Amino acid sequence: MNKINKEITSRDNDFAKWYTDVVKAAKLASYSNVKGCIVIEPRGYAIWENIQHVLDTEFKKTGHTNVYMPLLIPENLMKKEGELINGFAPEVAWVTEGGNKKLEERMCVRPTSETLFSDYFHNTVKSYRDLPLKYNQWCSVFRWEKETRPFLRSREFLWQEGHTIHETQKEAETEAHLMHKIYKEFFENYLAIPVITGVKTEKEKFAGAEYSLTIEALMYNGVALQSGTSHYFGQKFAKAYDIKFSDRENNLSYVYQTSWGVTTRMIGALIMVHSDDYGLVLPPKIAPVKVNIVPIKESEEVDNFIENLKKKFDKENITYEVLDSDKSAGFKFAESEVNGVPIRIDIGPRDLANNIVTLTRRDTREKIEVNTKYNDLVVVCNTLLKTIQSDMYDRALERRNSLTFEAHNFSEVKEIMDKQPGFIKAMWCGDADCEAKMKEIKGLKSRCIVDENPIDSKCCVCGKDAKKLVYWGIQY
Numbered sequence: 001m002n003k004i005n006k007e008i009t010s011r012d013n014d015f016a017k018w019y020t021d022v023v024k025a026a027k028l029a030s031y032s033n034v035k036g037c038i039v040i041e042p043r044g045y046a047i048w049e050n051i052q053h054v055l056d057t058e059f060k061k062t063g064h065t066n067v068y069m070p071l072l073i074p075e076n077l078m079k080k081e082g083e084l085i086n087g088f089a090p091e092v093a094w095v096t097e098g099g100n101k102k103l104e105e106r107m108c109v110r111p112t113s114e115t116l117f118s119d120y121f122h123n124t125v126k127s128y129r130d131l132p133l134k135y136n137q138w139c140s141v142f143r144w145e146k147e148t149r150p151f152l153r154s155r156e157f158l159w160q161e162g163h164t165i166h167e168t169q170k171e172a173e174t175e176a177h178l179m180h181k182i183y184k185e186f187f188e189n190y191l192a193i194p195v196i197t198g199v200k201t202e203k204e205k206f207a208g209a210e211y212s213l214t215i216e217a218l219m220y221n222g223v224a225l226q227s228g229t230s231h232y233f234g235q236k237f238a239k240a241y242d243i244k245f246s247d248r249e250n251n252l253s254y255v256y257q258t259s260w261g262v263t264t265r266m267i268g269a270l271i272m273v274h275s276d277d278y279g280l281v282l283p284p285k286i287a288p289v290k291v292n293i294v295p296i297k298e299s300e301e302v303d304n305f306i307e308n309l310k311k312k313f314d315k316e317n318i319t320y321e322v323l324d325s326d327k328s329a330g331f332k333f334a335e336s337e338v339n340g341v342p343i344r345i346d347i348g349p350r351d352l353a354n355n356i357v358t359l360t361r362r363d364t365r366e367k368i369e370v371n372t373k374y375n376d377l378v379v380v381c382n383t384l385l386k387t388i389q390s391d392m393y394d395r396a397l398e399r400r401n402s403l404t405f406e407a408h409n410f411s412e413v414k415e416i417m418d419k420q421p422g423f424i425k426a427m428w429c430g431d432a433d434c435e436a437k438m439k440e441i442k443g444l445k446s447r448c449i450v451d452e453n454p455i456d457s458k459c460c461v462c463g464k465d466a467k468k469l470v471y472w473g474i475q476y
Contacts, residue, residue, distance in 0.1 A: 034156075038154050044151075063134050072095060077119055080115065081208050088111045114163065160262060167255070198213070214226055216473070225265065293320055294329065344360040406426070417441050426460035447472060
């Protein structure tokens with residue numbers, strides 16, 4: 001292992017330390033003097049910008065418009081929907097003074113924006129002709145987390161939150177399921193992370209929702225990560241905030257509502273699913289820089305080759321970075337590797353004289369010699385980027401499947417968890433007491449109820465008739 005990467009702890013020796021080391025070595029984020037909050041550095045923010053671009057495009061394709069709501073929420077507004085305020089109470093940060101004066105009413109720094117959107121909808125919607133309203137907000141939120149970790153859990157984090165209102169229940173439920181599908185496809189097609197999809201249990205659903213749909217990913221170490229949720233609210237918030245409209249029969253009716261969101265924890269998922277002891281590994285579709293070009297030795301031939309190559313990459317919209325500093329070639333190789341750039345191209349005068357350039361895949365560290373006399377290097381790179389994307393997903397899926405287990409009784413659950421954390425498929429009777437009993441095993445929680453064939457007829461905890469097949473796991 002070369003010098004720059006000796007700073008990274010072995011993933012198999014100390015996964016938590018390894019994760020932090022990768023974040024720091026790849027310069028994705030750094031700790032700030034604001035307790036529990038991070039500085040997202042340029043390389044980390046560039047990943048977030050790519051995520052934003054893809055998702056924002058998908059949202060707009062499906063008829064959503066971006067808006068922005070205030071940062072502060074008056075307490076009376078939060079209290080209108082009891083489940084929401086109770087669910088978020090332990091995490092809310094309150095503002096009690098403005099300038100030198102105590103506020104007449106304290107205000108919370110938004111932990112989520114259902115209340116603000118509901119208040120806006122109440123003042124805006126008059127008729128069924130105004131519906132649906134399909135909005136999305138890119139913003140930060142603040143939650144007073146006790147234990148924090150870069151990207152996975154920080155007190156302030158970036159996210160998008162969609163909020164929509166509809167004329168009918170069917171339309172709203174269709175919306176919730178559509179956004180759930182978009183999240184799944186984004187994770188699998190862009191982040192190369194396979195996910196389990198399903199419904200949260202009553203205990204684990206979003207506060208105030210009728211039900212919550214979720215995508216659940218499994219990290220390399222077998223710990224689960226809730227990666228995106230879509231909530232159907234029915235008319236709960238509409239009734240709490242009096243969001244009525246004149247319907248087609250000229251009667252006053254309450255709207256049906258949804259919300260859905262994903263956060264910067266996706267960057268944490270990218271690290272924990274794909275990266276290795278040499279640093280970050282990024283899937284090409286989301287990597288800000290897809291190719292690093294490393295001139296091995298200065299020469300007119302090398303310079304001309306690189307200039308022509310840059311023009312071709314620009315034409316094909318392949319992002320690249322030329323590492324032409326006066327640092328050693330070995331340092332540049334290590335720099336490219338730790339930053340997770342999918343392909344590195346090494347170009348030297350001796351190889352060029354023989355029409356040879358060397359490509360290195362970041363995901364496998366495999367070196368590939370390309371004869372430029374018989375091959376178009378840009379075509380080779382385009383094909384290789386697609387192969388890397390596909391291979392990364394396949395490896396993640398194979399790892400996920402190898403850490404997915406079946407359990408038919410409580411003893412089997414304990415035995416599995418004593419050996420290796422992962423997803424455990426087990427039947428459940430639907431009783432909250434059985435769900436709580438599972439948590440006694442190393443904090444095991446229900447991840448989601450899935451629509452798959454039952455693996456047994458009895459609950460794995462109590463032995464009574466089972467109603468649901470559930471994926472269980474310990475979580476970040």
